[in-house]
Amino acid sequence: MTITTTRDETALDAAEDAARSFLEALGIRCDSPGTERSPRRMAEAYAAMLTPRPFEMTTFPNDEGYDELVVVRSIPVQSLCEHHLLPFVGVAHVGYLPGGRILGLSKFARVVEMFARRPQVQERLTRQVADWIDMELEPRGVGVVVEAEHLCMSMRGVRAGGTVTTTSALSGLVRDSPATRAEFLAAVRP
Structure with missing residues (x-):
């Protein structure tokens, strides 16, 4: 039995947009040098936490x-x-x-x-x-x-x-x- 799970780039783009909306709704600005990539990092982090590595x-x-x-x-x-x-x-x-x-x-x-x-x-x-x-x-x-x-x-x-x-x-x-x-x-x- 082989177990595989992947996330595609389109899904990460959608998650990034949702993360940006979520953070901004909480009053967190995403336009400073330290936070401008935070929505993408957040999307990638959750994708990693929710995706097991494939194995046989x-x-x-x-x-x-x-x-x-x-x-x-x-x-x-x-x-x-x-x-x-x-x-x-x-x-x-x-x-x-x-x-x-x-x-x-x-x-x-x-x-x-x-x-x-x-x-x-x-x-x-x-x-x-x-x-x-x-x-x-x-x-x-x-x-x-x-x-x-x-x-x-x-x-x-x-x-x-x-x-x-x-x-x-x-x-x-x-x-x-x-x-x-x-x-x-x-x-x-x-």
């Missing part, structure tokens, strides 16, 4: 019959809160109990990015990563934990900087076996 899914037969937990920790997460379109940033920890196939390790970060590069809520992001791995690999169990700081909470509203939200999604033996669940949760803690 790489799985391999589990020829050796590996049946222990595989955990990839501290995968960077950068997304946009769908309510305020402000970033939330943090890390994801992803683990699974292999079945008949194993996943190329770099693909864990790609899958997290694929679901993070869109307006999102952390709870859904966590579940989507777990469900996707479950569907694509058919493992014996999956665990995903996401820890993130939401700028919509730290820069506006309550202004509680440094607050971290933790979400988890568990399935199969990672959810149902107390020992495996404990092993996964211990593995994702520093």
Whole structure:
């Protein structure tokens, strides 16, 4: 499976025009040397934040019959809160109990990015990563934990900087076996 998403120049031009109107409506002038290119930069920045890099899914037969937990920790997460379109940033920890196939390790970060590069809520992001791995690999169990700081909470509203939200999604033996669940949760803690 190959995942691709692109934005064309016409879409960026339209986003630039909209960004200019938005900034000017808030009283921000876009005609000084420091701000004349701000609408384009803003359009390009949001396009980058909302576009995952293309990748080709790489799985391999589990020829050796590996049946222990595989955990990839501290995968960077950068997304946009769908309510305020402000970033939330943090890390994801992803683990699974292999079945008949194993996943190329770099693909864990790609899958997290694929679901993070869109307006999102952390709870859904966590579940989507777990469900996707479950569907694509058919493992014996999956665990995903996401820890993130939401700028919509730290820069506006309550202004509680440094607050971290933790979400988890568990399935199969990672959810149902107390020992495996404990092993996964211990593995994702520093």
